[in-house]
Amino acid sequence: MDLTYTAAEEEFRDELRAWLRANIPEEWGRPEFWESLGDEESFRVRRDWERDKAEAGFAGIAWPTEYGGRGGTPGMKAIYDEEMVRANAPRTVNALGLTFLAPTVMAIGTDAQKKEIIGPLLRNEVIWCQGFSEPGAGSDLAAISTRGVRDGDDFVVSGQKVWTTNAVHGDKIFAMVRTEPGSQRHRGISMLLIDMHQPGVDARPLKQMSGASEFGEVFFDDAHVPVTECLGEIGEGWRTAMLLLSFERGASGIGQYTEFRRQYDEIAAVAKRLGRHRDPVVRGKLARVLTELECLRLHAMHVLTEVEQGRDLGFEASMTKLQWSETFQDLWEVFDDVLGEDATLDAVDGLDLRPWHAQSMWSRSVTIWGGSSQVQRNVTAERVLGLPR
Amino acid sequence: MFFALTDDQREFDSAVRGYLAERFDLDAVRGVVEDSGSDGHPASLWKAAGEQGWLAALVPEEHDGLGLGLVEAQVIARALGAGVAPGPWRATVLAAEAVRLAGSDEQQAAWLPRFAAGGAVGAFTLRGSAPGVLPAVEYGGVADVVVARSGHGLALVEGATATPRGSYDGTARLADLDAGAGTALPGATAEVVEELAARATVLVAADLVGVAREAITRTVAYDRDREQFGVPVGSFQAIKHALADLHVGVTMAEHAALYAAHAVDARLEDAPLAVSVAKAKASDVAVQATGAMIQYHGGIGYTWEHEAHFFYKRAKRLAGQWGDADSHRERIAALTLPE
Structure with missing residues (x-):
């Protein structure tokens, strides 16, 4: 058992901390600050800040240096995830590009794609959207109907994607498109890299139950994309998508733990302020959530160990997702229990509750996106436990 | 970062599980469960616990133990749980831990080698106080010695009178012990x-x-x-x-x-x-x-x-x-x- 990081990893932590300390204004720690900026300005500030961070060498932590990454260890990536939360660093604006697209391009992209996609992505010159879900294809991804018809050296794309993160800020979208006419289910799909700044693409914001509009819908009406802008083989988009989604598997959950644990401590402070911290029922509920949070921390150490030992976590990633997302949702349920009959009010005892309510509403989404809890349970039951399909 | 069992620890796990699968399977467990009048302390299993180091894991090497840690002990505990195995393994290990952490040199020399080899059965409880009645002690009925509260510390008590307590968990045996004063473990601070x-x-x-x-x-x-x-x-x-x-x-x-x-x-x-x-x-x-x-x-x-x-x-x-x-x-x- 060795729960420490190496000297080089701790040195990396110090460097990163110093940079973050020097480059994050104190007011960024207050949720009101970001709200006062509005969606547009907030996105721009985050986009620029993240570019500066990349230029300082704090991006693509575990990516090979040949792609502009830092060439760091999985431990450094875990430290990065942890320190970013501790420092109140803004959330990335290019999550889908960084987590999914870049490693897929490194694995199967053409040389041209590697050159054109990865560098600009790291510097936030291109914001990437993921075009998977459609009105008729949520959990059932193979039901997509967006189609691409070959026209000379282009595909002409028509259809609709929905619940697309950063839709209105997106520059390009990696989209699952049915390029073989009449094909069914997993066959005949291609992963096309579509320029969103063209007349045939219309991105509209969707207002979420939280009131924010981080996602949207993307309409394709004879959008053009060169056939060379296909990631993986034409017609093999399902295989590309499965590879792409597999890059979530190395994620340990340590970033989530760090964030949620801080939220737990904030909720505990609210409980004390309202005198609710002595209520035995509230104490029991908080302790139940804390138990799951600590398990998440240990699970993150387990995942990091497996990655460092060079083992593929395979479908175990579903467990990581279930543990963090369900626990996060439970945490915010308990927040309402702490508030009791005042749970829905904007303010209580001089406390502005709205930023917390925003977290609480957000927690309803995490058990849906990226594979709903029901899908994760199916995967766990069938692929890990071996129960029949 | 290494948060996992080492190869040695995995081998220990396989050894315990392997023994139970071959030599003390669920039919054997059933024998213990259905013979509720028995002492729930099968001799063959106890012999294996002594010979294979299950009891010696936490005992220091100077007292004929393996000098391992609680991580190894929890490996054994988990394997015994998986086999729903009966017997006073945990009771004895905990009595030995009390002697290791709080016993005098003489007490350690007298008891630890015996516990490690299965030559003595121990029990450990923090319910009740000696002298007096110690309720529902796990394997108190077969223990040669019980470690119990005494005043502000702990005492080693031999020769307690055991009265069996029925329990619907037939994979273990419990007994009330009427314990004498015993001898204090001098290092038993709070x-x-x-x-x-x-x-x-x-x-x-x-x-x-x-x-x-x-x-x-x-x-x-x-x-x-x-x-x-x-x-x-x-x-x-x-x-x-x-x-x-x-x-x-x-x-x-x-x-x-x-x-x-x-x-x-x-x-x-x-x-x-x-x-x-x-x-x-x-x-x-x-x-x-x-x-x-x-x-x-x-x-x-x-x-x-x-x-x-x-x-x-x-x-x-x-x-x-x-x-x-x-x-x-x-x-x-x-x-x-x-x-």
Whole structure:
């Protein structure tokens, strides 16, 4: 058992901390600050800040240096995830590009794609959207109907994607498109890299139950994309998508733990302020959530160990997702229990509750996106436990 | 970062599991369960525990032990839980831990080599006080010596009079002990007593984790084959989702027991929290998993003939030992909420 990081990893932590300390204004720690900026300005500030961070060498932590990454260890990536939360660093604006697209391009992209996609992505010159879900294809991804018809050296794309993160800020979208006419289910799909700044693409914001509009819908009406802008083989988009989604598997959950644990401590402070911290029922509920949070921390150490030992976590990633997302949702349920009959009010005892309510509403989404809890349970039951399909 | 069992620790695990599978399987367990008048202390199993180092793990090498840590001990506890194995392994290990941590040089020299080899059976309790009645002591009836509270410390008591206490968990035996004053363990400060309680709690949590994992594994195996409505019942989502959630829960409990063992041994700052997290999680998930074992076997799972009740009953007993889930949650609240 060795729960420490190496000297080089701790040195990396110090460097990163110093940079973050020097480059994050104190007011960024207050949720009101970001709200006062509005969606547009907030996105721009985050986009620029993240570019500066990349230029300082704090991006693509575990990516090979040949792609502009830092060439760091999985431990450094875990430290990065942890320190970013501790420092109140803004959330990335290019999550889908960084987590999914870049490693897929490194694995199967053409040389041209590697050159054109990865560098600009790291510097936030291109914001990437993921075009998977459609009105008729949520959990059932193979039901997509967006189609691409070959026209000379282009595909002409028509259809609709929905619940697309950063839709209105997106520059390009990696989209699952049915390029073989009449094909069914997993066959005949291609992963096309579509320029969103063209007349045939219309991105509209969707207002979420939280009131924010981080996602949207993307309409394709004879959008053009060169056939060379296909990631993986034409017609093999399902295989590309499965590879792409597999890059979530190395994620340990340590970033989530760090964030949620801080939220737990904030909720505990609210409980004390309202005198609710002595209520035995509230104490029991908080302790139940804390138990799951600590398990998440240990699970993150387990995942990091497996990655460092060079083992593929395979479908175990579903467990990581279930543990963090369900626990996060439970945490915010308990927040309402702490508030009791005042749970829905904007303010209580001089406390502005709205930023917390925003977290609480957000927690309803995490058990849906990226594979709903029901899908994760199916995967766990069938692929890990071996129960029949 | 290495949060996992080493190859040596894995081998220890396989050795215990291998022995139980070949030499003390569920038929043997049934023999103990159904012979409720017996002492629940099979000689063959005890001999193996002595010969194969299960009892010696935590005893220092200078006293003929293996000088290993609580991480190895929780490996053994988990394997014994998975086999719903009877016998005074944990009782003896905890008595030995008390002597190791609080005993005089003479007491250590007198007892530790015997405990390590299986030459003496020990018991350990913090309920009641000597002299006096110590209630429902695990394997108190076969113990050569019991470690119990005495004044502000602990005492080693021999020759206590045992009165068996019936329990629906037939995989263990309990007895009230009418104990004399015994001899004091000179190093038994409040901190040492607390550490012993932590060690006991971790080993019980590990047993529960072993029980829970085995319950899930057996249920999955059964539901893969058992057909109703023309298909395996394990193909129904109602069952799949429940078993998936239990798999996640048991995995988390496995992490928690492993970490708690390490935290106690390494004296990490968060050891008290780690111990309570492990016990709260293990208690809940073991009762849920063994309850699910009965439910997802259907009618056969409710019969005496089926083994599900061994697992369920052991989980129910151990879930309450050394603090039930609620009491550990209260401790977690005290450790993490402002005053």
